[in-house]
Amino acid sequence: MGLEMGILVRNAVEPEGGCLRAEPVSHCATCHTRFLAVCSAFEDHELSDFNRIVQHRCHAAKAALFEQGQNADFVFSVSEGVVRLFRLLSDGRRQIIGFALPGDFLGVSLPLTHDYCAEAVGAIRVCRIPRNAFVALVDEKPHLLRKLHEFACRDMRTAREQMVLLGRKTAEERVAAFLLTMRERWARVAHCSVTVPLPMSRVDIADYLGLTIETVSRTISKLARDKAIVVVPDGVRLLDIPRLQAAGAR
């Protein structure tokens, strides 16, 4: 943590608890993820109840939102940027269990302690919500629980796909499937495009796909050599989507 704090301070001014001063969203009503995130459970007139308990915050790259085993005092909704979620084995091996994009929620299970770590990939904006206040709101508003369950079920579907990928797909299939999935997920957030942002490092991608950096790098190079993709700064442009779908093994 000390190390990361240092990076934070180097990148931007940090008034308290890792939150940067770059001004966050002032009110949920103006948030990009208003109709995408859990807050889509609320009617406009209910939003102020929610807004009262959320804290709009910014974090620099590599900031930890929470760590494996830590008390879950807060839950989070990502409003901008990407968060990596991962578990660590005792010998340092890491498995990234997901990337949270804008609109995604961290803490659907309202856990007492977090069972994975969450770190900002690049700079991010999040809504931080005290767990207790949120639990109280969930108790009060049935549609919120329903929305939460919906989110949990979507996460579950994604997790199942990932199990198939990790258990039974080859390196090329994993990378191709990853690119197509990220494309779909970004399409939900922003307008659809063939250029897929990949703000995370090769190490992150490797730890997500159960591969090594070298294998990820080689596979991406191969797809580029085959003219299925073009590597661009912080992302790839998908040239031959049918080719990728064939490679992705459905």
Added chain:
Amino acid sequence: MGLEMGILVRNAVEPEGGCLRAEPVSHCATCHTRFLAVCSAFEDHELSDFNRIVQHRCHAAKAALFEQGQNADFVFSVSEGVVRLFRLLSDGRRQIIGFALPGDFLGVSLPLTHDYCAEAVGAIRVCRIPRNAFVALVDEKPHLLRKLHEFACRDMRTAREQMVLLGRKTAEERVAAFLLTMRERWARVAHCSVTVPLPMSRVDIADYLGLTIETVSRTISKLARDKAIVVVPDGVRLLDIPRLQAAGAR
């Protein structure tokens, strides 16, 4: 399906839709999983509402409860036996995404179509519930939704563990972790014991752990040679749990 029907018929009489005549539980109140399964959401006096819509059924080994892509007309609660849940790739590769034990629920997301297959491993008893009636009941009873969400979150935690296993663990670690997890899960159902029932075949275990049968077989043999386990009919007895925990890589 034709093949499996044949097996069903050979094993037991089958009056309709793959349900065997061996008499199922007559009422939820007498069910082994009364306080373990979703029905634990109900007080005793509410149970008859639930009992009215459930169908207690038996299935022979290899019977399919539902298939990937099929309309989800029913959801299920397992009351006896083990169900394998899996996805198939177009070329036949299979990934088992979970084993459902007594008390487990299939269809927490109340999906319109199933996105995986469910098959009885051995003979099973299940509560089959028409999806529509169940959805109506969930709308009516807030604690049921809460219970469902709790189940979804538990599944999610299991899925995350499995992603770590599939992405980052060695063959021996996978097998050791699998045995320890199965032990814990059986302990929830029946009394705790060092003998872990493994009613599923080696192929099933392999497809769950992202390995081949040969590797599973060799690894089990190695653990047995090391006196960490003893192989018994349809299961293993865990002799050296610390050794297994060390091998299981936390």
Added chain:
DNA sequence: CGTTTCGTTGATATTAATCAACGAGCGTGG
């Protein structure tokens, strides 16, 4: 402008997959 990090590529090692053979158990049918 040096230092560090990150991504790429090449050479080699290692793990687990594949290919192959065999024996035990089981149900079927002669």
Added chain:
DNA sequence: CCACGCTCGTTGATTAATATCAACGAAACG
């Protein structure tokens, strides 16, 4: 009852995929 075919699990030999080790260039950063 025994012989036959079949499935299942085990073990051995070999191969293939990916990990590991190593070197290097480019970009980022202080």
